[in-house]
Amino acid sequence: MKKVNCDFSPLKQTLKEDIHEIITALQNNFEAIDNDNNCLLSTFEKIKEDFLNIEMKAATFYLNCYLSPFTDKYSELSVCVQNLAKLKHGGLIVIQREDSLDPLIKPGIQIEAELTHSLLESIFFPGNPLHDGAVLVNGNRIVSAANVLPLSGRNIDDKKLGTRHRAALGLSEQSDALILVVSEETGKVSFAINGNLYPVTTI
Incomplete structure (x- = not known):
């Protein structure tokens, strides 16, 4: 089995930053949920969109990983x-x-x-x-x-x-x-x- 190369540093760093932002947003929502004056539905919708974007970026990253041992193209x-x-x-x-x-x-x-x-x-x-x-x-x-x-x-x-x-x-x-x-x-x-x-x- 050929070694999978996942050394695509810029994309990996972007993924880390995006995941960190979502963790921060979730933490903020966790703290804000006790405030009855806050409606978090729109925030949850934004987080869901961010998750989908991260999924696509992650798939792009792993696509590089899966292909690199098998083609230079x-x-x-x-x-x-x-x-x-x-x-x-x-x-x-x-x-x-x-x-x-x-x-x-x-x-x-x-x-x-x-x-x-x-x-x-x-x-x-x-x-x-x-x-x-x-x-x-x-x-x-x-x-x-x-x-x-x-x-x-x-x-x-x-x-x-x-x-x-x-x-x-x-x-x-x-x-x-x-x-x-x-x-x-x-x-x-x-x-x-x-x-x-x-x-x-x-x-």
């Missing part, structure tokens, strides 16, 4: 998903890690090219014959496109999750692969790993 992947998100072009990118994915993926079209954000974006451009399937990345190369992934067998209540998200979850349930998903409906970016889906920031 994190910046290319990051630029790609940000551009796809802005344009609301759907995307599904599988980054192979330790597990072989051959038994799990129905193979598409061989690409065998160096990973660049422009090539990835062109693959997912609407109307491109390859844009509906998943791109498989191994190391610093795009192996193939238009791959078909196994869908999650779980009963997923969230109706906002489309086929791409269910495919990402399905593969992550059966392997250690990390799968990036861009929603064409919302432009939001998530990644799936170990059967869970996490939203990430695109800034």
Whole structure:
């Protein structure tokens, strides 16, 4: 197993500061709750929003950690998903890690090219014959496109999750692969790993 690199100091420091602010806000609310003249509902709403922002920042931080041992092309992947998100072009990118994915993926079209954000974006451009399937990345190369992934067998209540998200979850349930998903409906970016889906920031 390759060592996970989580030495992304600026982002880690930002997370610490944000968590400290929430702890302070919770402490202030704890002290203020005995005052009957204070309505804390709006404060709780703000804290909830702050929690969601921290979750996305944390997911971005751990995305770096999970990818760094397996590809040097994190910046290319990051630029790609940000551009796809802005344009609301759907995307599904599988980054192979330790597990072989051959038994799990129905193979598409061989690409065998160096990973660049422009090539990835062109693959997912609407109307491109390859844009509906998943791109498989191994190391610093795009192996193939238009791959078909196994869908999650779980009963997923969230109706906002489309086929791409269910495919990402399905593969992550059966392997250690990390799968990036861009929603064409919302432009939001998530990644799936170990059967869970996490939203990430695109800034």
